[in-house]
Amino acid sequence: MSEQERPYGGGTSDPALKRVRTRHFQRAKENGIKITGLTSYDTLSAQIFDEAGIDFLLVGDSAGNTVFGYDTTLPVTIDELIPLTRAVARSVTRALVIADLPFGSYENGPDDALKSAIRFMKETGSHAVKLEGGERSYKQIKRIVNAGIPVMGHIGFTPQSEHGLGGHVIQGRGESADQLLADAKAVEKAGAFAVVLEMVPSEAAARVTAELSIPTISVGAGPHCDGQLMVWSDWAGFNRGRIPRFVKQYAQIGETILEAARAYKDDVERGEYPAPEHEYKE
Numbered sequence: 001m002s003e004q005e006r007p008y009g010g011g012t013s014d015p016a017l018k019r020v021r022t023r024h025f026q027r028a029k030e031n032g033i034k035i036t037g038l039t040s041y042d043t044l045s046a047q048i049f050d051e052a053g054i055d056f057l058l059v060g061d062s063a064g065n066t067v068f069g070y071d072t073t074l075p076v077t078i079d080e081l082i083p084l085t086r087a088v089a090r091s092v093t094r095a096l097v098i099a100d101l102p103f104g105s106y107e108n109g110p111d112d113a114l115k116s117a118i119r120f121m122k123e124t125g126s127h128a129v130k131l132e133g134g135e136r137s138y139k140q141i142k143r144i145v146n147a148g149i150p151v152m153g154h155i156g157f158t159p160q161s162e163h164g165l166g167g168h169v170i171q172g173r174g175e176s177a178d179q180l181l182a183d184a185k186a187v188e189k190a191g192a193f194a195v196v197l198e199m200v201p202s203e204a205a206a207r208v209t210a211e212l213s214i215p216t217i218s219v220g221a222g223p224h225c226d227g228q229l230m231v232w233s234d235w236a237g238f239n240r241g242r243i244p245r246f247v248k249q250y251a252q253i254g255e256t257i258l259e260a261a262r263a264y265k266d267d268v269e270r271g272e273y274p275a276p277e278h279e280y281k282e
C-alpha cells in the first residue's frame with residue numbers, strides 16, 4: 001500500500017509512521033489531517049509526549065519562562081538551549097524535534113542565522129529550527145533552508161519582540177490582517193516547511209491557512225489552522241503564573257505536585273516516612 005492509499009493519507013497520524021519528517025507535515029495539510037505539537041525541555045516529558053504520538057516537539061525559548069525563571073524569552077541564549085534541545089532530541093524515536101532560535105541569534109543577518117542553526121543541528125540532534133518574523137526574516141529563513149536545514153516560521157504575536165509590539169497583543173486584527181498574510185507568504189516563499197501563527201483572530205488565521213500551501217500551526221490562532229501547539233507547562237497546569245486564554249489545560253499537575261510536597265513534609269515531620277518497606281536492613 002503506497003503512502004497515498006493509506007487511510008491516514010500518509011499524514012502525521014498514520015500509526016505505521018516510524019519517524020515524522022517535514023514531508024509528512026505537507027501531506028497532513030494536503031489530506032486534512034491535523035498536526036499536534038507540544039513544547040518540551042527535558043527527557044522525561046519528551047519520552048512521554050513521544051509515546052503519546054505527539055507529532056513534533058518544540059524546544060522553545062519559552063524555556064526562559066518555564067525552566068530558567070526569566071520574565072520573558074529575551075535573555076535566553078543558545079548556550080542555555082543546547083543542552084535542553086539535546087536532551088529532547090535524544091529522548092524521542094518518532095517525533096520531529098524543532099530547536100527554537102533565541103533572541104539575538106539570527107536578527108543580525110543570514111550569516112548569523114545560519115551559524116546559529118548549524119550549532120543546533122550539529123550539537124543537539126534536532127531535526128529543524130524555528131525563528132520569529134515574516135518579511136523581516138525572509139533572508140535568514142532562505143539561507144538556512146538553502147543549507148539543507150528545515151525551518152519553521154513564527155508570525156503574529158512573536159514573544160521575542162513583545163516590547164516592540166507593546167505587550168501580549170493579538171496580531172492580525174482589522175487592517176493588520178493584510179500584513180499577517182504578507183508575512184506568511186514571505187515565510188512560505190523563503191522555503192519554510194510550516195509556520196506558527198500566535199495569538200491571531202481565527203478568521204485571519206483561516207485566510208492565511210487557505211492561501212498557503214505549507215501547514216499553519218496555531219498557538220491561539222483558532223481551529224482552522226493545520227495543526228496546534230501549546231507550551232506544555234501551560235497545557236498541563238504546571239505553570240503557577242498567568243496562562244493565556246487560548247490554552248486548554250489537560251491536567252493540573254501543579255496542584256498534584258503541590259499536594260504531594262505537602263503530604264511528604266507532613267509525613268516526614270510525623271515520622272510516617274520512611275516506613276519499614278522503605279528501609280534497608282543489615
Ligand SMILES: Nc1nc(=O)c2c([nH]1)NC[C@@H]1CN(c3ccc(C(=O)N[C@@H](CCC(=O)O)C(=O)O)cc3)CN21
Pocket residue numbers: 062065159167168169170198219231234242243244245246
Ligand atoms: N504561547 C505562549 N506564548 C507566550 O508568549 C507565553 C506562553 N505561551 N506561556 C508562558 C508565557 C506566559 N505568557 C502569557 C502571554 C499572554 C497572556 C495573556 O493573558 N494574554 C491575554 C491577551 C493579551 C492581554 O490582554 O494581555 C489573553 O487573554 O490570552 C498570559 C501569559 C507569555 N508566555
Ligand SMILES: CC(C)C(=O)C(=O)O
Pocket residue numbers: 039058059060061062063100154196198219229230231
Ligand atoms: C509558543 C511557541 C511557539 C514558542 O515559540 C516557544 O515555546 O518558545
Ligand SMILES: [Mg+2]
Pocket residue numbers: 060061062073100159
Ligand atoms: Mg519561542
